[in-house]
Amino acid sequence: MVEGTLRASVLASASASAFDDRRRSEASTLLSSVAARAAIALHGTPVLLLEPDRVRRQYERLRRALPFVGFHYAVKALAHDAVLAALDESGCGFDVATGEELGMLTRRGVAADRIIHTHPIKKPTEIAEALSAGVRTFVVDNDVEIDKFRDAPPDTRLLVRLAYRSPHAKSDLSSKFGVGPFEAARLVAHAVAAGVRVAGFSYHVGSQLDDPARFAAAAADTLELMGILERRLKVRFDTLDIGGGFPASYDTESAEIEDVARLLRPVLAPHAGRLRIIAEPGRVLVADAMSLVTSVVGIAERGDGRWYYVDDGLYGSYSNVLTEDVHPLVFAERDLHAGARDTADHRWATLGGPTCDSSDVIARDVLLPDLRVGDLLVSPTMGAYTTVTATRFNGRPLTPVAALDPVAATTDAAVQYAVQDAADVRRVPIV
Ligand SMILES: Cc1ncc(COP(=O)(O)O)c(C=O)c1O
Structure with a gap:
């Protein structure tokens, strides 16, 4: 019985890590695409990448x-x-x-x-x-x-x-x-x-x-x-x-x-x-189709460990954490390129959003490498009930959505597409 339970939990944790790896590999492919780099270059962070x-x-x-x-x-x-x-x-x-x-x-x-x-x-x-x-x-x-x-x-x-x-x-x-x-x-x-x-x-x-x-x-x-x-x-x-x-x-x-x-x-x-x-x-059609790219804006050592503050949070695109209690994964860009994941220099950290509100905490106990200000983070599964329920609390603008063109094979085409999309976003406020 105990053996069976142990085997079940080993299998469960193996499938959880296979799931994590799949999401990591999808995020890696997305972030290294020409269209995503063009959108990040154009908008900076935070930015929502829509496919x-x-x-x-x-x-x-x-x-x-x-x-x-x-x-x-x-x-x-x-x-x-x-x-x-x-x-x-x-x-x-x-x-x-x-x-x-x-x-x-x-x-x-x-x-x-x-x-x-x-x-x-x-x-x-x-x-x-x-x-x-x-x-x-x-x-x-x-x-x-x-x-x-x-x-x-x-x-x-x-x-x-x-x-x-x-x-x-x-x-x-x-x-x-x-x-x-x-x-x-x-x-x-x-x-x-x-x-x-x-x-x-x-x-x-x-x-x-x-x-x-x-x-x-x-x-x-x-x-x-x-x-x-x-x-x-x-x-x-x-x-x-x-x-x-x-x-x-x-x-x-x-x-x-x-x-x-x-x-x-x-x-x-x-x-x-x-x-x-x-x-x-609703959700099933769009959740996987959008990813959020943020960057680290502040780092602090506190009583409960290291905190990274990023430029989008619960009052913005991570509104799904607040309103729905869902927990999107968060990957450091650096981990996406690591191939076989080496977590020797990683530590458990808290991810804080950008507003002054203490409840603006995106996730606790996230295993992250040693990050610097400006380093990128990416969350997959950010398409449903995110930007539509985001607020402008603290005067922060809504995070722009860049729709990526899968056929934009060259940098020029991708940039052109992203620029068109930026204009669309201004014309059609997503609230
Ligand atoms: C009336 C109605 N239809 C459809 C939906 C979409 O549901 P889901 O995103 O769970 O597929 C909602 C979600 O709030 C709803 O209220």
Whole structure:
């Protein structure tokens, strides 16, 4: 028994270090690319390096894993034009929560029938704007919201948001919105009486949910509820929206898209002909597609050891640490080039952010080499809920996002691309 436990923990630590090594090697390839060097030369640090090609590849993985699902990217995860362009060109739909997000898409010329609006609570003016832009699918979870659609065009389709509490998710998205099955039945009856069409149901199992079985259970429960309500209320539903929630791998390996899909497919597939099955993934499409490069701005020896202060922190791009309690890895650039990792001169250090607030601590107990002011650090998996939730606390500007062109083979092309991107960033504030 003890031997078995020991073996399991040896295997676990071997796979953790394989995961670390993979992330390190990806960061090394990125940081040594011509496009990344050009972006760092142009912007200095901090800078977020966005790889739109990785967004495209994640979308293709989702499509392969769940071919009968229509995906709508949750724009809130990373509202950047290069991401929207990559997904638009790939044929992905979009999920918006505000008029601002909708505006980014309509300015691009995205057709309204590829856009759904899933915020359960909306200003009447926002509904009117979305309707006049041609959006027809909306989410509701209460009577007042349903009544806002009494005079909407007849092809308007409402989805009733269900709640599935997920204490294991980093962000339980059913504590603020969504209803249980009895209230759902009452809302459908209310909508029928109000002359508003309920096309089906939506839910969100919780963001960064590393539990494939929970995705399958929520889908099965919703399908069962839909069957019961169709029989009891004599209505017909045609849409099931399975939300988002697919996890990203920050400091440890999480379930992959394919792991979640393996359990979801047998539940959903039998209904795929009859129902339009859609999803609203955010994080999984963009988390791995952006990395943050910072540099050391200060070093201090304190009672609890060495502190490195860097030029981005919890009130900036590392807002995900604050708001979601996720822990992105942090590598020193020097370690990326070391080949076989020699940690003889390394020590455990605390990484502080740049603001005056004592809570602005990015990570404790990070094993780092002896760093100097100006040395670069890189964090992978910084695409989701980072720059979009960053603040300007202490008067610090938002960290620029440089979209890297994978085909920019020469320095000139890469610099030109980065310069264009800098202009884009100024034109489209990412807040
Ligand atoms: C309504 C809705 N849909 C989709 C998403 C995206 O979720 P995720 O990033 O976990 O895939 C969110 C996240 O907050 C959400 O609130």
